[in-house]
Amino acid sequence: MKFAVIVFPGSNCDIDMYHAVKDELGCEVEYVWHDAGSLEGFDGILLPGGFSYGDYLRSGAIARFSNVMKEVVKAAEAGKPVLGVCNGFQILLEAGLLPGAMRRNESLKFICRPVELKVENNGTLFSAEYNEGEVITIPVAHGEGNYYCDDETLARLKGNNQIVFTYHGENPNGSLENIAGITNEKGNVLGMMPHPERAVDELLGGADGLKLFQSIVKQWREAHVVNA
Amino acid sequence: MYKVKVFVTLRESVLDPQGTAVKDSLHSLNYSEVSDVRIGKYMELSIEKSERPVEEVVKEMCERLLANVVIEDYRFEIEEAVAQ
Numbered sequence: 647m648k649f650a651v652i653v654f655p656g657s658n659c660d661i662d663m664y665h666a667v668k669d670e671l672g673c674e675v676e677y678v679w680h681d682a683g684s685l686e687g688f689d690g691i692l693l694p695g696g697f698s699y700g701d702y703l704r705s706g707a708i709a710r711f712s713n714v715m716k717e718v719v720k721a722a723e724a725g726k727p728v729l730g731v732c733n734g735f736q737i738l739l740e741a742g743l744l745p746g747a748m749r750r751n752e753s754l755k756f757i758c759r760p761v762e763l764k765v766e767n768n769g770t771l772f773s774a775e776y777n778e779g780e781v782i783t784i785p786v787a788h789g790e791g792n793y794y795c796d797d798e799t800l801a802r803l804k805g806n807n808q809i810v811f812t813y814h815g816e817n818p819n820g821s822l823e824n825i826a827g828i829t830n831e832k833g834n835v836l837g838m839m840p841h842p843e844r845a846v847d848e849l850l851g852g853a854d855g856l857k858l859f860q861s862i863v864k865q866w867r868e869a870h871v872v873n874a
Numbered sequence: 875m876y877k878v879k880v881f882v883t884l885r886e887s888v889l890d891p892q893g894t895a896v897k898d899s900l901h902s903l904n905y906s907e908v909s910d911v912r913i914g915k916y917m918e919l920s921i922e923k924s925e926r927p928v929e930e931v932v933k934e935m936c937e938r939l940l941a942n943v944v945i946e947d948y949r950f951e952i953e954e955a956v957a958q
Contacts, residue, residue, distance in 0.1 A: 708939075711939070739944075740942065746944060749889070749945060752889075754892060794888060820889075
């Protein structure tokens with residue numbers, strides 16, 4: 647399975663993402679610049695965190711119109727796994743690949759620390775290696791992670807089991823219903839504020855994020871590799 | 875040539891933490907008559923005349939990029955700049 651890490655001007659978690667896939671997961675991975683016109687040959691798309699285009703106007707608002715995003719939309723429509731972390735999540739929201747929007751953290755402060763997450767749904771291709779209800783520790787680092795959507799959208803997210811991760815215990819940013827990560831309706835696009843790529847080795851303070859990447863690869867192998 | 879002023883604010887239904895912090899600060903300065911503060915963005919656009927009506931073009935720009943209509947409202951004022 648081959649991954650693309652999309653690099654926007656201002657991305658700053660691209661190297662962590664690359665490291666997680668290459669060194670911890672042992673999969674093929676390449677950086678893809680934001681003006682690329684094709685994502686052919688890639689089986690999974692990763693949108694890393696950072697401050698694309700300086701977060702000018704709104705986080706993700708300008709990155710969402712970069713050339714490669716047309717290809718990300720195509721990949722999502724083709725059913726390929728698309729993971730957006732932090733700024734990547736904000737870009738997916740602005741692009742309309744996921745419902746809702748981000749507001750500034752309720753505290754108005756940038757928060758950067760490990761938080762506890764509850765796995766609400768382990769039936770997705772991103773979370774199958776976790777147990778349902780499992781509490782994991784993953785770091786967050788954001789100023790705008792206060793997820794919002796209207797009541798109708800929230801009802802749809804719940805009815806369709808699209809809420810994958812919620813903050814456990816304390817909610818760090820004020821997000822609606824403690825939401826930390828959601829998928830699209832089809833379940834192949836995940837956006838989350840916490841950084842699983844920063845939690846893939848005990849040396850980094852924890853490895854709870856690794857199972858997310860392992861889930862993606864396992865699902866892909868079961869679907870694509872004969873006698874896996 | 876048109877001069878367009880675009881105002882973007884969080885929707886009424888969306889909590890504005892910045893506005894709340896500023897309101898609290900005004901209260902601490904004894905402006906107790908302030909009941910609400912909403913913080914938004916102000917943009918000035920200079921737009922050349924084209925075949926499409928300027929109202930239509932600006933509305934489209936607001937919907938597509940300048941505002942995120944999931945959480946924000948927008949309004950705009952258009953002035954025609956007269957060549958000297």
